[in-house]
Each structure stands twice: as C-alpha cells, then as structure tokens.
Amino acid sequence: MGQKECEEAVSDNRPVNLDLSQFSFPLPAITSVIHRATGLILFVGVAFVLWAFQESLSGEESFNAIKSVMQGFLAKLILWGILSALLYHLVAGTKHLLMDMGIGETLEGGKLGAKITLVVSIVLILITGVWIW
Numbered sequence: 001m002g003q004k005e006c007e008e009a010v011s012d013n014r015p016v017n018l019d020l021s022q023f024s025f026p027l028p029a030i031t032s033v034i035h036r037a038t039g040l041i042l043f044v045g046v047a048f049v050l051w052a053f054q055e056s057l058s059g060e061e062s063f064n065a066i067k068s069v070m071q072g073f074l075a076k077l078i079l080w081g082i083l084s085a086l087l088y089h090l091v092a093g094t095k096h097l098l099m100d101m102g103i104g105e106t107l108e109g110g111k112l113g114a115k116i117t118l119v120v121s122i123v124l125i126l127i128t129g130v131w132i133w
Contacts, residue, residue: 027114027115027118028110028111035096038086038088038089038092039089041081041082045078045081045082048082049082079132080128080132080133083125084125087124087125087128088117088121091120095116098113099113
C-alpha cells in the first residue's frame with residue numbers, strides 16, 4: 001500500500017486507535033470472553049485434577065498425602081478456581097445451547113442471557129466456595 005492509499009484510508013471516518021482499553025464492550029461480549037477463558041482454565045486445571053487422582057489411587061500412603069495436601073489453603077484455592085471455571089463454563093455453555101435452539105437470539109435476549117449467566121454462575125460459585133471451605 002502506497003502513501004496515497006494510506007492517506008485515503010486515514011482520511012475516511014474509520015477509527016485508527018485500536019487500544020482495547022478504550023472500548024466499552026457490551027455484557028454479552030464480556031461473558032463470551034469469560035467463557036473462553038474458563039475453557040482455558042479447565043484445560044490447564046485438568047492436569048492438576050488428574051495428578052491428584054493418580055496419586056490418590058497409587059496406595060494408601062499416597063492417598064493420605066494427597067488428603068493432607070488438599071487440606072491446605074493453596075490447594076483449596078486451586079480447587080475452588082477449577083470448580084468455579086467449570087461452573088461458569090457449564091452455565092454459559094447451557095446458554096449457548098439454548099441460543100442454538102433459537103431461545104434468546106435477539107439483542108435483548110442476549111443481554112438478558114448474559115445477566116442470567118452471571119447471576120447463576122456467581123450463586124453457584126459462592127455455594128461451591130462455602131462447600132470447599
């Protein structure tokens with residue numbers, strides 16, 4: 001692209017500043033990004049869970065060692081994080097399945113679905129936190 005084409009592209013009314021911190025994202029977009037992030041957290045968290053299962057099944061001594069590790073603050077925090085990601089991902093995935101069936105496909109339906117997703121997820125995450133601690 002030559003200088004003339006660049007000047008023409010800048011002279012039209014398209015935005016040239018793509019600083020993401022300057023944008024105001026709608027709630028459905030935010031919940032979509034969180035859904036993707038929780039999927040990544042689950043992918044990484046599965047390694048922790050599988051390691052704990054494998055160790056706990058290798059003998060009574062290992063089981064007791066994992067049991068004592070899981071009583072620690074950091075292990076409970078990691079477990080709560082993994083379960084929180086799972087719960088949010090499950091609720092958001094259910095919303096997407098409903099949208100695939102034609103429920104909540106409108107702009108207002110998307111906004112309402114995003115609000116419901118956040119509220120239900122927060123309630124489930126808090127209940128899980130009480131159960132773990």
